[in-house]
Amino acid sequence: xxxxxxxxxxxxxxxxxxxxxxxxxxxxxxxxxxxxxxxxxxxxxxxxxxxxxxxxxxxxxxxxxxxxxxxxxxxxxxxxxxxxxxxxxxxxxxxxxxxxxxxxxxxxxxxxxxxxxxxxxxxxxxxxxxxxxxxxxxxxxxxxxxxxxxxxxxxxxxxxxxxxxxxxxxxxxxxxxxxxxxxx
Numbered sequence: 001x002x003x004x005x006x007x008x009x010x011x012x013x014x015x016x017x018x019x020x021x022x023x024x025x026x027x028x029x030x031x032x033x034x035x036x037x038x039x040x041x042x043x044x045x046x047x048x049x050x051x052x053x054x055x056x057x058x059x060x061x062x063x064x065x066x067x068x069x070x071x072x073x074x075x076x077x078x079x080x081x082x083x084x085x086x087x088x089x090x091x092x093x094x095x096x097x098x099x100x101x102x103x104x105x106x107x108x109x110x111x112x113x114x115x116x117x118x119x120x121x122x123x124x125x126x127x128x129x130x131x132x133x134x135x136x137x138x139x140x141x142x143x144x145x146x147x148x149x150x151x152x153x154x155x156x157x158x159x160x161x162x163x164x165x166x167x168x169x170x171x172x173x174x175x176x177x178x179x180x181x182x183x184x
Contacts, residue, residue, distance in 0.1 A: 029047055029050070029104075030045065030046075030047050030057075030093055030095055030102050030104025031045070031046045031047075031048075032044070032045055032046075032093070032104060032106050035107065036107045036108070037082045037106070037108060037109065038082070038111060039082055039083060039084045039085065039086045039108060040081070040082060040083075040084035041081070041082050042081050042082075043062075043079065043080055043082055044077065044079050045066055045068060045079070045093070045104075046077050047068055047075065047076040047095050047097065047102055049102075050068075050076050050095070050097035050098070050102065051097070051098060051100065052076075052098040053069070054068060054069055054070070054076070055067075055068040055076050055078075055095050055096060056068065056095070056096045057078060057093055057094070058093070058094045058095075059080075059092060059093040059094070059106060060086075060091050060092075061082050061083060061086050061091035061093075061108055062080040062081065062082065062083065063080065063081045063082070063083050064080065066079060066080035076095075076097070082108055086108045087108070088108055088109060088110040088111075089107070090105050090106070090107045090108075091105065091107075092105055093105060093106055
């Protein structure tokens with residue numbers, strides 16, 4: 001009787017494991033958060049089971065194609081923004097994953113509809129640059145942070161300028177003296 005229970009439990013476990021990938025494959029392996037974004041809202045895409053380290057997600061609902069990269073948990077993750085002109089409805093999402101592709105769908109909510117909860121910080125403004133990024137430059141990054149109009153030239157600049165002016169004046173005086181001694 002004990003071996004019959006073990007056999008039945010093993011068959012049930014194998015059946016559950018065999019059905020799980022098929023159920024996951026039925027939704028294409030593409031998950032979206034929030035599930036019903038408003039026009040102009042951000043959306044996070046997660047794709048499971050892709051053999052590549054990167055992928056691209058395409059949809060008529062997106063402003064631009066979403067580039068997905070491999071996260072620490074082995075799932076491809078990326079973000080995009082829903083077009084502000086997108087009409088309420090369901091849009092297909094195609095994820096190009098090397099030679100394979102995955103499909104999913106995003107349901108855009110009406111503009112006045114309540115938006116699903118998004119985890120993490122909410123963007124306060126559109127993601128577009130408004131000023132140059134202060135990065136790189138090696139040793140010059142410190143100089144980029146200082147406004148030259150406020151700091152002005154220092155003592156070292158003044159001394160260097162006076163020495164260069166003196167050398168130039170001496171060179172002009174010597175040349176003029178040479179020309180005046182030369183017979184005509």
